[in-house]
Amino acid sequence: MESTTQIRFPYDQSIVKELPLLNKNEIEDILVTAEQLFNDQPNWIPAYKRIEILEKAAVIMNDRSEELIHIAISEGGKPYKDSKAEILRAIKGVKLAAEHISQLKGEQIPMGLTEASVNRIAFTSKEPIGVVAAVSAFNHPLNLAVHQVATAVAAGCPVIFKPSSNTPLSGIALAAILKEAGLPNGWLQIVLCDNETAELLVTDPRIHFLTFIGSAKVGWYLKSKLAAGTRCALEHGGAAPVIVESDADFTEMIPDLVKGGFYHAGQVCVSVQKVYVNQEISDRFIKQFSEAVDKLIVGNPFDKTTDVGSLITPKEVDRVEEWVNEAVAEGARLITGGKRISDTCFEPTILFDPSEGSKVSTNEIFGPVVCVYPFKNREEAIKRANALNVHFQAAVFTKNIDAALDTAKKLNATAVMINDNTAFRVDWMPFGGRDSSGLGMGGISYTIEDMTREKLTVFKSKSL
Template sequence: MTIEITSPYDQSFIKELSLTGKNEIDKILNTAQNLFLDQSKWIPAYKRIEILEKTAAIMADRIEDLLVTAVSEGGKPYQDSKAEVLRAIKGVKLAAEHISQLKGEQIPMALTEASLNRVAFTSKEPIGIVVAVSAFNHPLNLAVHQIATAFAAGCPVIFKPATATPLSSLALREILKEAGLPEGWLQIILCDNEAAELLVTDPRVNFFSFIGSAKVGWYLKSKLSPGTRCALEHGGAAPVIVESDADFKEMIPDLVKGGFYHAGQVCVSVQRIYVNQKIVERFIEAFAAATTKLVTGNPLDQKTDVGPLITPKEVNRVEKWVNEAIKKGAKLITGGKRISDTFFQPTVLFNPSEDSKVSTTEIFGPVVCIYSFTNRDEAIKRANALNVHFQAAVFTKNIDIALETVKKLNATAVMVNDHTAFRVDWMPFGGRDASGIGMGGISYAINEMTREKLTVFKSKLI
């Protein structure tokens, strides 16, 4: 069986690739297991550092090629895809640097008579076989976060990219091979859901890394073999609290970027903005004006701000949700219409009902909802009302309000005077509650893919 990779921009054919059948899964797992069980085949730390450093150098020489590949398969505009490629290179460097930080500690002994004549210490070991399933929206950088981290930890990794965007990870694999990655340490497979479930739930898998929908992630977690650890990164419906003293000059560009970056196809995209009633009319006017200036079009055009959605099916869904919100009483401020089979206008809605899809579910499209409030605690309560909690934000110049809001918002990260989609690759990143489990970020992911071993020496001479 094969699958066709097409451009989200115009649905044009890019490449045809073979799918891995479920009868091949056992061989793939055996390859990884044989590498891990034979410690003579483990790659020493210095060699892992060399390979990752060389990988980063090769990537830096091929920025334009990697960029065009990512834009073509994923549809993210040129400038944003360039930022992704540069982040991916930095991520590989961070993975190489963190290898030297994989260390244990001494555990004190002789604190009781029973612990006399002993010395104890912990050390870090690779956890084992890592199976990583990824999403479409950052095809190169997500691959780095799941592949480079596993390799840095010393684990063989089996990587399943999104079927819509596999080309960036395949390009990364070729670069890693060129940099000296031994055979078998990275296996990339494209497969259907049945084969993927067979792979993920196999007892040989020691760690499962998942980036994607909550429905799929939590289902697969429920099927994991006993002892398989996991990290799940799902979506959110990121809330923002805007107080009356917020700085419009700084705030509006940030929030527009955070809402419409990659056409809203970002797990921490700005979705729900709660604005103090005192400034809400001014806010809507400024936000709408900035939104209408966004350029929608060919993602390879460097002037484009908003590109296509990943498939026409997603355009249909977003259109349906927007129409439902308007029917239930939301005021359409700007946008609201499909441009083509693959594009939807950047859209701003005011005060959609609390039971509308746009208020209760991650939109993953170019739609931002604005709500007014008179009581900040009530706004925070509404912001926290959903079961998804990832990143959030507050805009204010009052430090007490900022700190109080940070404390009360249910989120793994709260940005003060910045949009919810801010991220650098060395910071912890992940959802809580229904939004995920475990923590991403290069160093955090590497640590998740290791386990501690305690060594205790007993000697009368100690």
């Protein structure tokens, strides 16, 4: 009997679609197709054609943006205004991928610097790395697909894309659009399968590059199982610490932190999670922050007034509720929220000074919860912010340039935002975690470069 997966609307758990899962035998056919395309070098898609395909895909996506927004909401549960922003980003991402193709270039390597290297000219060039396996996450179903699929198309690599089983419809829609835009058969294959079959796919020696966005536990496990020679990029989560100094501008900061903490119900790898506030202003901060959070509208993500939608599954609501209750039992003061609204929604929650040992302090929450910790000494706050082994994006709010630069230097993060929230991202910037938060840097152009490899060509001639 054929196995299937049910895609449910996270808000009310109604079934949106039921799709078949591939089995291990079907994975073999997919790998054979991808390998044959890569080995057939004379028929690689030329650069000008890749540009045409991606540019046309961006036009089609723009024409169908409302349809894509609807798909993303129905499977991911992100509110309308945020899903709309995601689709606009995804369109821009496809354009960025098309533009970067013209930047895939090598350089001349000097020769004649020693007697042994005379009569030679040498240069490097970029080639596609090979077959790409892309494993994606649920929280930005279209934009993440663009970051993993459009980049592979731009690099000239056949790509096998495994979307999250919760949110595969956006990736499937992207594949249909790319095909309509002229991408030849086989260059993008969508794989819906269980975890065991996915492991079989990504660890196959015919895979040259793995791009993985998801949990650290799974990502690092898969990396340990990769075939010799397979390169990879891993993007996991963090705890997104923020340092707030006593001279911070509340007018700018409060809305920034509310957005950064509760966008997509906190289900973002760089959501504001741990805010360290100078105790001189902590009472004022708590008052203004909680007043702003209390104004957030929680509800159906299709409603254009909704600020915070549902979590991806009821199981996640159970987990967040358990963690919040544990934090309160261990001494945290509940400022606002703290309760489930339904099986699928949880109140936007602020916890004050939870124990450093509570799960909300030691793990990525991935829910609508922000923890606030008072500090006397900024050095101590930075030390606490750096204490976990996850390090991704961080932030500092201050109008003192020396304090800002000092904090940015000392925070262990791949990116530090000054007077902005930790969730800031544009798709042309480098983006990724360090230490256990990931490996390599994403961002459209960075990923395309990752999916290429260099070749050195050396001419020897008496005429040189």
